[in-house]
Amino acid sequence: MVMSPELDRATVLGDEAAARGHLARICFKTGPPTLTGVELEWTVHDAADPTRPVDRERLRAALGRHSPVTLDPTSPTDELRRGGTVTVEPGGQVEISTPPRPSVAALISATEADITQLRTRLDAAGLVLGRTGMDPWRPPRPAVETARYRAMRDVFDRRGPAGRAMMYSTAGLQVCLDAGEPDQVAQRWAAAHAVGPPLLAAFATADRHAGRPTGWASARMAAWLAIDPARTRPVWSPADADRDPVAAWTDYALAAPLLCVRGDGPDWTPPADVTFTDWLAGALPRPPTTDDLEYHVSTLFPPVRPRGYLELRYLDAQPGRAWTVPLAVLAALFADRTTTGDALAAAGPVTDRWHDAARHGLADPALATAAVALFELALAALPGLDLPAGLYDETHRAIRRRQAAAERGQR
Template sequence: MSTREVSDRSDPVIESLDQLAAPMAAGEKPRERWRIGTEHEKFVYDTADHHAPSYEEPGGIRDLLSELTQFGWEPIEEIGPKGTTNVIALKGKDGNVSLEPAGQLELSGAPLETLHETCSETGRHLVQVKTIGDKIGKGYLGLGMWPDKTRAELPIMPKGRYDIMLRHMPRVGSMGLDMMLRTCTIQVNLDYSSEADMVQKFRTSLALQPVATALFANSPFTEGKPNGYLSYRSHIWSDTDPARTGMLPFVFEDGFGYERYVEYMLDVPMYFVFREGRYIDAAGLSFRDFLKGELSVLPGELPTVSDWQDHLSTAFPEVRLKSFLEMRGADGGPWSRICALPALWVGLLYDQGALDAAWDLVKDWDMEGRELLRSSVPKLGLDAPLPGGGTLRDIAGEVLDISRSGLAARGKLNASGDNETGYLEPLAEIVAAGKVPAERLLDLYNGAWGQDLSQIYAAKSF
């Protein structure tokens, strides 16, 4: 999730509804300036007993962040819910390192030109955290959900926005706390050249997001046992908060663009307002009231541009629009799949021929079919039903072929002369074998591991 810093820069007050579409319009870039921003989360555990470390304990999350500064990272501090000042993130040339609510460690990478660069960035980060982990007795697990932890066994990080969200989540859904405390994901942020380009990319990626959910499905265990799903992380979103999640049917309607997304975001209830280094609880309140100076927690005050940008980060649909598009459908996983997720979407969306082919594949799907596919894929994976008949298994290979053609057309070579298509190989292997990662985990659990899930730490750590 986003990390706010107190800034000395001017922060204009929003005086017109026209300003609300400005961040999205400002994201428009010519093709030569399109970049790739890759994010991934991982679970941190103590190597001695596999417990999830707290922020304060010796060798815990605070110490982990402190030790990482030796690699040039600079601390970002925040006043926590108890009034103490805490380091809650790091910033550097490779982006930001930040904390999810229960101490999941996230790298939000810098915007980079090629997949070669973003995969190298991930590699540098993993070397750094493993170096520190070896020193302080910490390991890192690449999965979509904690396989063996209850909510009660997990710590809470001292970040103000999380304190607010943890109170609010149980009011609006049964699984919001699981989303916050027990899940990890891989995401990629991508650019667009115009409003029309954004619309085509949004529609295509939203329709095909279940393909990514299936190929990256990697969360079949809850509290030590199989949970009946392949991506339980994805299932959790079905009852987290219906006001800010889902497939966004309006994206496929005629006339969709920046203004329609603004209207959606104005209907998403607020979480907070950030003032002077602190988060003010505004959970459930209306940004429309804020625009009229009628927000009960800040009476008479009008929102600023930063307030709106904060609010844009509090919706969690399968694809999210800010000043770029975020692909949000994948479970956490190993380094190879951290590189594969951006490869999939860059191949599909960053070459016009590939984008047109991908849209042709899904443009005739109806909304009922899209919703059924989205709701089925967490349990069924590649066997989830397609709109109009067949299953995801029938098109997964074609989707990869389209992505591969898009990557080849980009012609971005590394020092060895290789293009970017090789990053799709982990996904090609999944399609060829017909088994998603979660199914392989279940095979190990019921076979070689003898239903001893503690073996997952040795098998699936970075």
């Protein structure tokens, strides 16, 4: 997220009111909903032996000038040919973050070109991208160590192994949508959450990990939900239907425990259970700044996170080009107010069933029924995305196949 120049990121936050005011300015940027973005994450594997660990140096050599500074502090961090930025997660997962585009067709075209460039570099190094949301072959293992990642691991370890599984073994697909005009924000915020469980179920790919079945349709989402509810539970639920999204997010962010406290040394691990509100009240030696608050927000991982736009974080990584299907479904569902309202209503009976979606996927009849209805709405709205004929036909067929799979789950 690019911050407005008038916001001084080094300003000391003197009290909770100042923190709330800053979050209110940055979390929901309103305006016509015209842009869509995507972030694609993959596990990375040796092409000959997918069970073999891939270390930091091999990734650095493969990515070259596109390496993030976490791999190579001297890297120029060049963007990919169509503007995608490459990052590497703590387990060696590679991610492309795209610039937002005014049309889904332009977004798909640019992103596919960047994926091709990335695949070409990895192929030359004997590496391939994974096809699921959880590493199906290897147990959790660190590939990249930074002060942030060490602090995350230390904090997550207090609650059990789920944090390491998330950090080192998961791969997700994030779709980024505009928050909308002021009078649209509440509806789009609610719908972004409500459609999450049925779409998570419909696009779950993470049923295997470390060489064995997990018992979950999405073990990736199971890991996220198990880390720490204070930073991974949904911000919105049906009980919050009438609550202001800004107030809900501000309360969530300030009540969440600190995950990292940045300093000059290698240890950024915070004291246990100190929240940002506690920090504002003097729990740490120095007062927090606006930059500290923004960094703290970057360590919160709910299924939908406001970053000026809405970042939908609940989808598993998809195989090959299949990432375009949930992107098109979400873009269609949020293309106009009526369809978004219909999607919110269709998902209503299952809006809070995140755990069931991760566990059972479309084997849960209620989730399958909601997914069928959402796919029908997406198909009806699909012409409004103005996709080229070939891409439209491909997407329409793919959504129909997903809808047929969901219909089987209803029986």
